[in-house]
Amino acid sequence: MVAQKIVVQKESHRGVHFRRAGPREKVYFTSEEVRACIVTCGGLCPGINTVLREIVCGLNYMYGVDDILGIQGGYRGFYSKNTIKLTPKVVNDIHKRGGTFLQTSRGGHDTNKIVDNIQDRGINQVYIIGGDGTQKGAAAIYKEVEKRGLRVAVAGIPKTIDNDIAVIDKSFGFDTAVEEAQRAINAAHVEVESVENGVGIVKLMGRYSGFIAMHATLASRDVDCCLIPESPFYLEGQGGLFEFVEQRLKENGHIVIVLAEGAGQDYVAQSMHAVDEKDASGNRLLLDSGLWLTQKIKDHFTNVQKMAINMKYIDPTYMIRAIPSNASDNIYCTLLAQSAVHGAMAGYTGFTVGPVNSRHAYIPISCVTETQNTVKLTDRMWARLLASTNQPSFVQKCELVQERVNKQTIDEINNMRITSI
Numbered sequence: 001m002v003a004q005k006i007v008v009q010k011e012s013h014r015g016v017h018f019r020r021a022g023p024r025e026k027v028y029f030t031s032e033e034v035r036a037c038i039v040t041c042g043g044l045c046p047g048i049n050t051v052l053r054e055i056v057c058g059l060n061y062m063y064g065v066d067d068i069l070g071i072q073g074g075y076r077g078f079y080s081k082n083t084i085k086l087t088p089k090v091v092n093d094i095h096k097r098g099g100t101f102l103q104t105s106r107g108g109h110d111t112n113k114i115v116d117n118i119q120d121r122g123i124n125q126v127y128i129i130g131g132d133g134t135q136k137g138a139a140a141i142y143k144e145v146e147k148r149g150l151r152v153a154v155a156g157i158p159k160t161i162d163n164d165i166a167v168i169d170k171s172f173g174f175d176t177a178v179e180e181a182q183r184a185i186n187a188a189h190v191e192v193e194s195v196e197n198g199v200g201i202v203k204l205m206g207r208y209s210g211f212i213a214m215h216a217t218l219a220s221r222d223v224d225c226c227l228i229p230e231s232p233f234y235l236e237g238q239g240g241l242f243e244f245v246e247q248r249l250k251e252n253g254h255i256v257i258v259l260a261e262g263a264g265q266d267y268v269a270q271s272m273h274a275v276d277e278k279d280a281s282g283n284r285l286l287l288d289s290g291l292w293l294t295q296k297i298k299d300h301f302t303n304v305q306k307m308a309i310n311m312k313y314i315d316p317t318y319m320i321r322a323i324p325s326n327a328s329d330n331i332y333c334t335l336l337a338q339s340a341v342h343g344a345m346a347g348y349t350g351f352t353v354g355p356v357n358s359r360h361a362y363i364p365i366s367c368v369t370e371t372q373n374t375v376k377l378t379d380r381m382w383a384r385l386l387a388s389t390n391q392p393s394f395v396q397k398c399e400l401v402q403e404r405v406n407k408q409t410i411d412e413i414n415n416m417r418i419t420s421i
């Protein structure tokens, strides 16, 4: 078993444990009876092709399965497109390319039509690669399969560039994306360092979770300020962003800001009087907070501060996810694919695979769809970022009072300990 919580308090419960992923002594399906299919859904992410390749090779090399279908174009491909036969030869080179060999889409999830199709084609193993939305879709398919009493294993492989899937340590492709983001940050830094009063803004992906921005900032050391959706910020007045920009320009002559696309959405919506728009999957379409922030800083320094600044705005969003995965993500993708294959062959169903405290586990799909993984402002990583950039925490006055109370309590606890020692 793999423990979900490894840091526990004295007297606390043992907590939730998941089955450890890996090959089983007893295999549920025979090689000849397996008819597997693979589908990729949602946005792109580095490493999808590696997962695809390793599922096909894993099924074939480890279990002698040779009936594997590729469903093209996401969930809707089950009922609106032809399938392609996948063999180790067909997928041999695909891990060297970004994107998905099978194509993907948003929307189009019709549970009944999908399960009808699974039944009609005689499919008994379904591998579903996708993010939080996809996993919800996989859960619906699993329930319908169960309701109909079909002998079908449903396995989810979590994919998301935003790292917003709960329970698992980290999603595949995330490291690759963070690494690629360094190139954009570096370009911004070189540009603003070479001019007077240079202000660089880099917009990175991150709809509701600022993990890419946070990790890219921590890795780079050239970033002065990181703005993420989880941490509200403000522009004007004491402790605001304008004041910080001015201060850094005076001290260093330049500043680099990294902004996760989901940060500051309320401000942008207010200034544009925008109405909520959704994509085909029902995800809210984001407004361009990067352009908005660029304009706000320009206006402030030109009209209020009467100070000339050199603004450089870099928007590499799709570039960080449309690339092949790096070496460590490739290994990670292989582990995910092999774990999924072992799980399905052993007869498990309705599970998602992924590392939990560094050990790969079979997690009931419902556990990963219940909540979304977000940056916790009270966790150590965000504190490390604040310590590294020395940016304002944008804590409002009322919160400061609370913070002071907490600090007082912490001091008291520390003092007590010293006395007792």
Ligand SMILES: Nc1ncnc2c1ncn2[C@@H]1O[C@H](COP(=O)(O)OP(=O)(O)O)[C@@H](O)[C@H]1O
Pocket: 041, 042, 043, 074, 075, 076, 105, 106, 107, 108, 109, 130, 131, 132, 133, 134, 135, 136, 137, 138, 140, 159, 160, 280, 281, 283
């Ligand atoms: N609650 C849901 N129930 C069933 N299917 C869903 C649900 N949410 C999303 N989906 C389907 O999952 C697929 C991918 O979802 P999306 O949110 O676009 O990407 P991701 O899975 O990467 O988060 C889409 O085809 C969408 O229709």
Ligand SMILES: O=P(O)(O)OC[C@H]1O[C@](O)(COP(=O)(O)O)[C@@H](O)[C@@H]1O
Pocket: 041, 042, 043, 044, 131, 132, 159, 160, 161, 162, 205, 206, 207, 261, 279, 286, 321
């Ligand atoms: O333009 P697209 O393809 O809808 O993708 C944009 C969105 O996809 C994401 O990469 C997240 O995608 P997923 O939900 O599929 O993981 C976000 O960061 C971004 O807002």
Ligand SMILES: [Mg+2]
Pocket: 042, 131, 132, 133, 160
């Ligand atoms: Mg998603």
